[in-house]
Amino acid sequence: MTPEKKEYKRDVIIEVTTDLTFPLILLFGLYIMIGTGGTGGGFQGGTILAAAYILYITVYGTEKAREKMPESTNALFKSLGLYLYNGAGWICILFSLAAAQWLNMPAFWPITDFVGVSGSRSFLVGYMVSVGIGLTVMASFVSQYFDLAWKEDEEMGGR
Amino acid sequence: MNIPKMNPLTWTSIVIALLLIALSIYAIEDLPAFGDENSAANKKIKLFSLDADGLVESLDAGVLPVEIKTRIEDLGFIEGPTCPGCQNENYPTLDEGNYEIKKIEKGAYEGGRIYTEEGWDVLIREGEIFYDEFQQYYFIDEMGEKLNVYRYNWPVRVVERTEEETFIINAVTSGLADYRGYDTMGEETVILTGAIGVILLIRRRGRL
Numbered sequence: 001m002t003p004e005k006k007e008y009k010r011d012v013i014i015e016v017t018t019d020l021t022f023p024l025i026l027l028f029g030l031y032i033m034i035g036t037g038g039t040g041g042g043f044q045g046g047t048i049l050a051a052a053y054i055l056y057i058t059v060y061g062t063e064k065a066r067e068k069m070p071e072s073t074n075a076l077f078k079s080l081g082l083y084l085y086n087g088a089g090w091i092c093i094l095f096s097l098a099a100a101q102w103l104n105m106p107a108f109w110p111i112t113d114f115v116g117v118s119g120s121r122s123f124l125v126g127y128m129v130s131v132g133i134g135l136t137v138m139a140s141f142v143s144q145y146f147d148l149a150w151k152e153d154e155e156m157g158g159r
Numbered sequence: 160m161n162i163p164k165m166n167p168l169t170w171t172s173i174v175i176a177l178l179l180i181a182l183s184i185y186a187i188e189d190l191p192a193f194g195d196e197n198s199a200a201n202k203k204i205k206l207f208s209l210d211a212d213g214l215v216e217s218l219d220a221g222v223l224p225v226e227i228k229t230r231i232e233d234l235g236f237i238e239g240p241t242c243p244g245c246q247n248e249n250y251p252t253l254d255e256g257n258y259e260i261k262k263i264e265k266g267a268y269e270g271g272r273i274y275t276e277e278g279w280d281v282l283i284r285e286g287e288i289f290y291d292e293f294q295q296y297y298f299i300d301e302m303g304e305k306l307n308v309y310r311y312n313w314p315v316r317v318v319e320r321t322e323e324e325t326f327i328i329n330a331v332t333s334g335l336a337d338y339r340g341y342d343t344m345g346e347e348t349v350i351l352t353g354a355i356g357v358i359l360l361i362r363r364r365g366r367l
Contacts, residue, residue, distance in 0.1 A: 041335065043346075082351055085344060093186045129336045129343075136347050140354035147362050 018059045025052035033134040034127050042133025049134065050141035057142075062150050074143045081136030088128050203298055203309040204320065206234060211306045218279050218299065221260045227308060228253050231297070236310075251283040251296065258283045259293050276300050 029052060033045025057065040207230055214224045235241045236250040251257070258281055263269070265277040278300030282293035298309040321333045335343055 041332070078351060078354060082347055085347055089340060089344065090182065090186075094182075130332075133343065133347050136351055140350050143354055144357045147357055150363075 014059055018055060022052055022056055025049075025055070029134075029138075033130055040130070042130035043137055045130065046134035046137025047141065049138040050145075053138070053142045054145050057145060057149055062146060065146075069142055069146075071143070071146070074139050074146075077135045077139035078143065081132045081134070081139065084132030084135070085129055088132070203311050206231070206297075206308045206310050208302075208305045208307045211301055211304055214306060215301060218260055219262065223253060223258060223260060223281065227299070227306075231308070251285045253281075253283065258296075263298075 026049060029045050029048035031045075032040040032048055033042060034040065035045075053065070053069055056068055209226060209230065214226065217224045231253065235248060237248055238250060238252050240247050261280045261282060263274050263278050263280055265274065267274045269280075278298055280295055281297035281299065283296045284291060284293050295311050298311065300307050300309075317334060317338065318330055321330045322328055
């Protein structure tokens with residue numbers, strides 16, 4: 001007894017709710033991700049961003065969600081996060097600030113001196129480190145969910 | 160002589176690999192040595208300084224002067240509440256027989272630490288059940304007419320000196336990304352590796 005092939009059925013309530021909450025979840029994830037001066041962090045922010053995309057995939061199906069998050073962008077984000085984090089560390093090592101001290105980078109970065117606030121000096125690198133972690137976490141989770149949710153009769157062309 | 164023809168891609172990858180090797184050697188040179196006194200794990204915090212008259216002989220004899228002891232206890236490193244109605248502090252006390260003072264020569268290597276200045280280590284027995292040994296708590300050195308008292312303590316240093324050292328106000332962020340930066344780098348790499356493993360194992364599509 002094989003299960004019948006079901007057509008994709010639209011549900012207006014779920015779709016409208018998703019459309020309304022999707023940008024808000026993204027915004028909240030971004031707030032958590034770059035809020036390193038407060039309560040946030042890269043891992044948590046990346047997970048919330050991934051949750052937004054996973055909600056979108058479950059509601060609209062993999063085929064339509066691919067347009068929101070193409071696989072090429074996903075692969076790019078996955079490695080870009082690691083490059084951002086490790087790049088900050090490499091720059092610190094090259095300028096001999098300290099071996100493991102990522103956040104000391106603004107000591108030579110003149111952009112932050114234009115701001116003129118002493119507290120803002122390391123925010124740029126704090127953001128860079130956190131955003132790097134968050135991008136990797138988000139793209140990894142989304143790509144795993146895509147792989148698990150994919151069915152053979154959907155998305156035959158690939159993207 | 161026959162020089163084999165090489166793909167331009169091969170040349171490029173060889174050059175990139177050599178650059179990466181050079182960068183790695185540079186990074187290894189840049190790492191602090193084991194026991195480096197100024198590395199993050201071994202740094203000490205200066206608590207206060209006081210006049211040295213008459214205290215040096217007492218320190219050499221192995222007795223902590225009362226002046227230093229009262230100053231340390233005034234800072235709140237005591238057992239019991241620091242103010243009426245406060246939470247109990249649980250710092251090891253400087254009672255007689257509970258501590259030991261050790262003279263440190265310049266350049267000595269003790270306890271995984273290289274000393275660049277001479278001074279006195281104050282070791283305290285904490286009274287743990289399974290590790291009842293003397294542990295490094297305070298360091299005293301003589302500078303001119305003054306005695307400087309330092310404290311070895313990792314959490315106190317992270318909480319109090321984080322803004323000065325990393326220019327960030329949040330101690331948790333500096334702990335995550337600065338003091339333990341290599342840890343976070345590894346965690347991120349683990350996540351990426353897991354995602355790549357899932358892609359290789361369960362992705363069944365011809366194209367990416």
